[in-house]
Amino acid sequence: MAKILEIISASAGYNNEIVLKDINLEISDFDFVGVIGPNGGGKTTLLKLLLGDLKPIKGTVKYCSRTPKESLFGYLPQITSIDKRFPITVNEVVLSGLLGKKGVTGRYNKKDNQLAFDMLNRIGITELKDKAIGELSGGQLQRVFLSRALISHPRLLVLDEPNTFVDNKFEKELYELLKELNNEMAIIMVSHDLGTITSHVKTIACVNRTLHYHPSNRISTEQLAAYDCPIQIIAHGKIPHTILGKH
Amino acid sequence: MLNTIANFFEYQFVTNAFAAALLISIAAAMVGTYIVAKRLVFLSGGITHASFGGIGIAYYIGINPIIGAAVFAVLAAFGVEALHQKMNVREDSAIGMLWSVGMAIGIFFIYLTPGYSPNLMTFLFGSILTVSSSDLILLLILNLVMVSFFVIFYKPILYLAFDSEFAKTQQIPVKIFSYILKGFLAITIVLSIRMVGIILLISMLTIPPTIANLFTKRFSNIIYISAIIGFVGSIGGLLISYNINVPSGATIIMVLVAIFAIAKLAKYIIVRTQLRST
Numbered sequence A: 001m002a003k004i005l006e007i008i009s010a011s012a013g014y015n016n017e018i019v020l021k022d023i024n025l026e027i028s029d030f031d032f033v034g035v036i037g038p039n040g041g042g043k044t045t046l047l048k049l050l051l052g053d054l055k056p057i058k059g060t061v062k063y064c065s066r067t068p069k070e071s072l073f074g075y076l077p078q079i080t081s082i083d084k085r086f087p088i089t090v091n092e093v094v095l096s097g098l099l100g101k102k103g104v105t106g107r108y109n110k111k112d113n114q115l116a117f118d119m120l121n122r123i124g125i126t127e128l129k130d131k132a133i134g135e136l137s138g139g140q141l142q143r144v145f146l147s148r149a150l151i152s153h154p155r156l157l158v159l160d161e162p163n164t165f166v167d168n169k170f171e172k173e174l175y176e177l178l179k180e181l182n183n184e185m186a187i188i189m190v191s192h193d194l195g196t197i198t199s200h201v202k203t204i205a206c207v208n209r210t211l212h213y214h215p216s217n218r219i220s221t222e223q224l225a226a227y228d229c230p231i232q233i234i235a236h237g238k239i240p241h242t243i244l245g246k247h
Numbered sequence B: 001m002l003n004t005i006a007n008f009f010e011y012q013f014v015t016n017a018f019a020a021a022l023l024i025s026i027a028a029a030m031v032g033t034y035i036v037a038k039r040l041v042f043l044s045g046g047i048t049h050a051s052f053g054g055i056g057i058a059y060y061i062g063i064n065p066i067i068g069a070a071v072f073a074v075l076a077a078f079g080v081e082a083l084h085q086k087m088n089v090r091e092d093s094a095i096g097m098l099w100s101v102g103m104a105i106g107i108f109f110i111y112l113t114p115g116y117s118p119n120l121m122t123f124l125f126g127s128i129l130t131v132s133s134s135d136l137i138l139l140l141i142l143n144l145v146m147v148s149f150f151v152i153f154y155k156p157i158l159y160l161a162f163d164s165e166f167a168k169t170q171q172i173p174v175k176i177f178s179y180i181l182k183g184f185l186a187i188t189i190v191l192s193i194r195m196v197g198i199i200l201l202i203s204m205l206t207i208p209p210t211i212a213n214l215f216t217k218r219f220s221n222i223i224y225i226s227a228i229i230g231f232v233g234s235i236g237g238l239l240i241s242y243n244i245n246v247p248s249g250a251t252i253i254m255v256l257v258a259i260f261a262i263a264k265l266a267k268y269i270i271v272r273t274q275l276r277s278t
Helices: A043-051 A090-102 A110-123 A138-150 A168-181 A194-200 A221-226 B002-008 B012-037 B041-061 B065-085 B091-112 B120-125 B133-152 B154-162 B164-169 B174-215 B219-244 B248-277
Strands: A003-014 A017-028 A032-036 A058-063 A073-076 A156-160 A186-190 A203-208 A210-214
Touching: A003 A043, A017 A043, A017 A058, A017 A186, A017 A203, A032 A043, A032 A194, A043 A073, A043 A156, A043 A186, A043 A203, A073 A138, A073 B164, A090 A110, A090 A138, A090 B154, A090 B164, A110 A138, A138 A156, A138 A168, A156 A168, A168 A186, A168 A194, B012 B041, B012 B133, B012 B154, B012 B174, B012 B219, B041 B065, B041 B091, B041 B120, B041 B174, B065 B091, B065 B174, B120 B174, B133 B154, B133 B174, B154 B164, B154 B174, B154 B219, B164 B174, B174 B219, B174 B248, B219 B248
Parallel strands: A017 A210, A032 A186, A032 A203, A073 A156, A156 A186
Antiparallel strands: A003 A017, A003 A058, A203 A210
């Protein structure tokens, strides 16, 4: 499996305030990394760092493939950062996933529209094509943004809390879809919900100002404590001593 | 009435006013749609009022007030960002500061300027009938540049307004584009001051896109419809103000608000009928 990118002893932050200190992470094709950690611990900062959106203050982020960045990543940001009243249609949002390939002056052609249609079809929301995003539910909106992230067939899918504001039905479908997608691409996913994440990811990154990589999806509360990664464990019924994947 | 209108057009200044109304409506539609969608209305209000400082200084040192206004508008547009990013002032507080400091500088220097400032009211409340041919040429150039820019770079403009974080991951030079758009905003504001004045200008930018947004959810359609609404509103306001002899700027804004009220009512009726038929 080819390495996609490598973060080497990097520190990052905003306005001279360091959020992440001296972190290392490697992502290869077909990885599925779950990112967990407390609020304000730097999870989103980590994503911005690997997307190249934020330059490291110290250390480097090395891209190991020749794929241009816009085709390397599919990015699903936190839905809360989106203005739902913005005048834009679902189709326009999905097409923006091709923006990087088209360049600043490129026009969308028939082929692009077909790609968008196929994408919506795969996610199961073709009937929403011409709706304004303000008319959608939380789950529908997540599907739209997922379509936007996937339309460029990225090598690495970057998901920032895709399971917020959605119903259980969508969450279940989402994880099934991610499993299928993982056969085609690497995935890195931030989530609050450790109980669910461990059933689906392959490895875990605990992020709290620094990063501890855990090369398995089984993690114990002791290990979490050792990683200085206090997070809420959401589980149904008795909380098991070791959090295992739901198999 | 028809006779009055016919007489009305015999004057050069009336033809100029109509041309200015058309050009300002087009520029305001592009800039207005962007600021309404991206929620930069308060920033735009700040830039507008801050430009008064430039007008005051221009009077004091005896240069063209429009040049002073342009310098201050651009400084305010980027000053807000500098205060916010570099000096760690919260953005809305920074806008509020520049808003009133600009006005204060304007009042200060106009007071220091000896003699009477006859055109002062023109800048505060607008007077489209005083638009000169050179103003028109400037407006025409602004429109040509802006229309070409919006046509060529429509996609990056739309997506940077909608979700600049994502646009950045698609390798769009988000910073450069938003600087250029802020520059257009400042210049459009300055060239529109003549029409409705500093105090009323923000409505000229915001009311047309708000009306258009009632009927379409597409960014590009909002621009087209806003341009038409802006033009209809300004001409309507101009004719009414000429007939009953009241200031044109205020009348234009009132006509635009009336269009908004009618459009809102129409939308309500359309939605009700649709609900009933289904």
